[in-house]
Amino acid sequence: MDMIICNAMPLYHEAPVSPILLKDNTEKVMEALLKEPAGIRYLIVPEGGWLWEKPEGLTIIETRHKSGFTYGNASALKKVTEGEKPIPLCSNEEFHSGECRVVTVEELINAGKKNVYVAGKVEKKGILDLDRKITPADILAAVGVQGIFKAMYFGHPMGVFINETMMDQPVELTTDYIEILNESDCMLDYLLKTADRYGKEACGRCVFGHEGVFQIRMLLTDMTLKKGKLSDLDLMLELCHEMKRQSLCEAGFSIANTVESALNCFKSEIEEHITKKSCKAGVCQKFLTFHILPDLCTGCTECLDVCEDDAILGKKKFIHVIDQNECSGCGNCIDACEENAIIKAGADKPKCPKKPLPCKSS
Incomplete structure (x- = not known):
């Protein structure tokens, strides 16, 4: 040699x-x-x-x-x-x-173990010595996660998501990076951030590696902005198939694996962003709505005064109401409310009056 x-x-x-x-x-x-x-x-x-x-x-x-x-x-x-x-x-x-x-x-050095950096919602972050062939359940035990678990991502060059149904299926570790996700994480948001990272890593030499990642990021971004279509999911899968066939290096294969495994494990959650305009985890900003809790509102009008969209209805000593069609989600009202009566909501919305009503204390 x-x-x-x-x-x-x-x-x-x-x-x-x-x-x-x-x-x-x-x-x-x-x-x-x-x-x-x-x-x-x-x-x-x-x-x-x-x-x-x-x-x-x-x-x-x-x-x-x-x-x-x-x-x-x-x-x-x-x-x-x-x-x-x-x-x-x-x-x-x-x-x-x-x-x-x-x-x-x-x-x-003939290391018998695989050294892997573990990130996410875990007690033991950092580099751990793990068996090269290991089950996700054993990984969770090693990092101190008990019960609270949604997904595990094996980084480049593996590019694989797994969910709770795959806990006992052994994996061969070839990556240095694993991230643990829980219910507070949105899979669409995390997938977009992962694609963004691959976009920065692409050297630009091959069309299907560089441009493929660009197209994936564009489609995922549309989904986070309420512009996605169900047909976009099929389009991404077709694109991933071609990337795995024609990319010059492992980065193209890895991001394709990442998208395919995400859709295989979490398709329903990603689809809900498109069909129900809903983000269960309450992470995607375009899917969040602002609400005034009637039990806490004192009718002080502080939020009404700072709303640049004129989206808040009400007057002194009346429970204020946010017009969702006019609200831009700037968050100024939350900062102005000293009663902590205004909240952001994801899929679960609080019950609020449809029009201003007299406060209970008035």
Whole structure:
């Protein structure tokens, strides 16, 4: 073999698994790399991440970028060794490995566990040692989640959502990032944020990777703005199918997997944004409505005075009422109400009078 490349770059900046493992196992990594039967040996690290003497027979490359999905691609890493940007030429499966082998720090130190950063609504956030093959139920137990659970997202390069029906199905961990979601999270909102991240990671070299993510983001954004159509869901699935066939690297496959698994596990919740104009979690701002609670309203008119939309009906000592057709959702009324009588509501709306009525205390 002519060349070996050890990749110590994190895919996620908040999950610097490889740099941490390298720091904790520097001598072991150096020894393993120098034993490899290769004419040229490279170690790619984040800029400022190499603090030790450079050993003879090993080239250390410090990159300006701290993280990025493209660093998980073998052809992109080879470009880095040539002094170029990490732009993928093909997928890892298509990469010709006869003259070049790419390994991770975990592979070199023969780590029996998989180091993964766990985020979300959990007690034990941060990097954990997990079994490489593990069930979602065991992951929840490891992070201290009991009972309150809605979804789990396995980040790039897996790009997979699972729900509570899949708790005992083992998964093979190849990602450094897992996020736990609960009922306060909106799956459409989270899917859009995930697509936004993939959009920032796309290198722009292939149409189906770069433009595909753009189209997915556009369709998801329309859904969060009450402009979505049911046909958009089928359109996204068709787009994901083509992205998996024609994207140049794993980023295109991963976002396609992400969208497909989200629709497979949480289609009804996403559809409700389109058919019922409702966000159960109360996260999507366009689906929230403002209401004045009759039991708390004192008829002070403070909210009426600050409403620039003239959407609040009422007068002194009368329970005020918000005209939902006129309300723009600016939230000024909430800030003005000292009685905390004004709330935002998602799918569950409070019972309020349809017109102003005298306050009980008047």
